[in-house]
Amino acid sequence: MTISEVSKKYEISADTLRYYERIGLIPKxxxxxxxxxxxxxxxxxxxxxxxxxxxxxxxxxxxxEYIKLFQEGDSTIEAxxxxxxxxxxxxxxxxxxxxxxxxxxxFKIKRYETRILPVENSLKPF
Amino acid sequence: MTISEVSKKYEISADTLRYYERIGLIPKxxxxxxxxxxxxxxxxxxxxxxxxxxxxxxxxxxxxEYIKLFQEGDSTIEAxxxxxxxxxxxxxxxxxxxxxxxxxxxFKIKRYETRILPVENSLKPF
DNA sequence: ATATAACCTGGAGTTAACTCCAAGTCAATA
DNA sequence: TATTGACTTGGAGTTAACTCCAGGTTATAT
Numbered sequence: 311m312t313i314s315e316v317s318k319k320y321e322i323s324a325d326t327l328r329y330y331e332r333i334g335l336i337p338k339x340x341x342x343x344x345x346x347x348x349x350x351x352x353x354x355x356x357x358x359x360x361x362x363x364x365x366x367x368x369x370x371x372x373x374x375e376y377i378k379l380f381q382e383g384d385s386t387i388e389a390x391x392x393x394x395x396x397x398x399x400x401x402x403x404x405x406x407x408x409x410x411x412x413x414x415x416x417f418k419i420k421r422y423e424t425r426i427l428p429v430e431n432s433l434k435p436f
Numbered sequence: 437m438t439i440s441e442v443s444k445k446y447e448i449s450a451d452t453l454r455y456y457e458r459i460g461l462i463p464k465x466x467x468x469x470x471x472x473x474x475x476x477x478x479x480x481x482x483x484x485x486x487x488x489x490x491x492x493x494x495x496x497x498x499x500x501e502y503i504k505l506f507q508e509g510d511s512t513i514e515a516x517x518x519x520x521x522x523x524x525x526x527x528x529x530x531x532x533x534x535x536x537x538x539x540x541x542x543f544k545i546k547r548y549e550t551r552i553l554p555v556e557n558s559l560k561p562f
Numbered sequence: 563a564t565a566t567a568a569c570c571t572g573g574a575g576t577t578a579a580c581t582c583c584a585a586g587t588c589a590a591t592a
Numbered sequence: 593t594a595t596t597g598a599c600t601t602g603g604a605g606t607t608a609a610c611t612c613c614a615g616g617t618t619a620t621a622t
Contacts, residue, residue, distance in 0.1 A: 312568085312569085313568090313569075314568075314569085323610090323611075324568095324569090325610075325611055325612070326609090326610065326611080328570090328571090329609080329610065329611085332572095333609095341570095344569080344570090344617080344618060344619085345569085345570060345571095345617085345618095346568085346569055346570075346618085347569085347570090355562045356561070356562055358562065359540075359561065359562030362533075362536060362537050362540060363537055363540075364609095365533040365537065366533050366534040366536070366537030366538070367493070367530075367534065368537065369608080369609095370608075370609065370610095371608085376561065377561060380561045387548065390548070391545065391548040391549070394541055394544055394545050394548065395545060397541060398538065398541040398542060398545060401534055401537060401538050401541065402538065404493075404534060405531060405534050405535065405538065407488075407491040407492050408492040408493065408527055408530060408531050408534070409531065410488060410492070411488050411489055411491065411492030411494065411527060412492070412524065412527050412528065412531065414485075414488060414489075415520055415523060415524040415527065416524060418520055419517065419520050419521060419524060422513065422516070422517040422520065423517070435482070435485065435502065435503060435506045436481045436482055436484065436485030438598085438599085439598090439599075440598075440599085449580085449581075450599090451580075451581055451582070452579090452580065452581080454600090454601090455579080455580065455581085458602095459579095467600095470587075470588060470589085470599080470600090471587080471588095471599085471600060471601095472588090472598085472599055472600075473599085473600090490579095495578080495579095496578075496579065496580095497578085
């Protein structure tokens with residue numbers, strides 16, 4: 311697969327794909343005779359994984375570390391597991407915060423909806 | 437309340453509190469004779485609201501707009517409601533992405549846990 | 563043969579959201 | 593009275609994560 315195909319498929323810009331490769335967020339991609347990237351199926355699975363994690367706000371630095379450890383082989387299994395657990399726990403915290411904000415927004419939206427206008431001044435923003 | 441008290445109470449640095457005020461994320465805080473900020477209970481509720489929204493990743497820009505509209509009075513009620521709904525919908529999307537990433541992390545952690553080491557090479561990172 | 567389009571590189575620029583700093587004021591304390 | 597510590601300001605600096613760009617190469621279409 312070419313870079314533009316991968317870019318389209320995963321909705322990640324070619325610049326970002328090259329950037330990810332440069333910083334070690336995905337492995338070095340094979341180049342054909344003209345120095346042009348050819349993405350394998352496995353590359354794509356890496357990319358999809360990174361997209362999922364980044365979409366959830368997991369930091370690039372943590373992913374780089376994880377991927378670096380992975381490439382170092384089986385001796386890093388415990389270290390990798392530790393990273394996964396840390397990130398999972400962050401994720402849980404963040405989801406909790408977001409759910410609280412969501413409830414609050416829903417409550418406020420409901421108030422905006424059920425009130426017959428004009429609204430009295432007591433409709434505070436918080 | 438002084439700035440350092442508010443800072444401690446909400447775990448937001450004094451610099452950030454001043455910054456929030458400067459950019460209009462919270463209202464202008466009353467100053468005593470010496471130009472020193474004195475936060476009221478209502479200021480604190482604003483701050484707590486902002487903290488909740490920021491903690492959920494809602495952008496400063498959206499919050500500024502919302503707060504600006506709020507201060508303009510009842511004629512902006514529809515516009516405010518629109519912002520709330522937009523942000524709520526973003527939040528829902530993000531929570532969904534995070535839940536997917538969470539499931540994936542949990543799955544991977546389980547694999548790391550249940551496998552008897554040394555792990556065969558098929559333990560792919562994605 | 564030349565124009566077009568897709569790719570390459572290394573490095574600079576951008577954005578959001580803080581975070582830090584120098585220089586100054588003021589009240590309270592030793 | 594001198595120092596300490598909490599506060600003030602405007603502006604500069606930082607960080608993460610891209611995003612853009614200039615200048616160059618190559619394969620394909622006209």
